[in-house]
Amino acid sequence: MNYSQQLELFPETNPGTKPDDMQVSGSHYKDMGIQPWTVMQVVLTPEEFRGYLKGNIIKYAMRQGKKEGSHDAGKAYHYKHKLEEVTDGEV
Numbered sequence: 248m249n250y251s252q253q254l255e256l257f258p259e260t261n262p263g264t265k266p267d268d269m270q271v272s273g274s275h276y277k278d279m280g281i282q283p284w285t286v287m288q289v290v291l292t293p294e295e296f297r298g299y300l301k302g303n304i305i306k307y308a309m310r311q312g313k314k315e316g317s318h319d320a321g322k323a324y325h326y327k328h329k330l331e332e333v334t335d336g337e338v
Contacts, residue, residue, distance in 0.1 A: 266329035271321035284329065293333075300330040 270277045288296050307323035 271325050272318045300326050
């Protein structure tokens with residue numbers, strides 16, 4: 248999928264959008280008072296939190312196209328975007 252197709256399918260992956268201001272497939276996390284990954288970032292060490300994000304990138308990238316109706320490519324991008332944010336782009 249090229250970048251234009253990604254933006255068409257997942258407009259929330261616009262690079263100008265902060266990861267905390269977007270959600271792929273619904274709004275169940277954004278509707279919470281605090282998002283789960285915000286809690287994890289406080290509770291986990293920086294290294295553990297980066298591992299959590301990397302694990303989800305791998306999971307969603309590998310699952311892409313295997314679960315009907317899922318937006319796994321967008322979810323993988325979302326976690327990658329968050330990882331870039333917390334590492335200042337040094338992934």
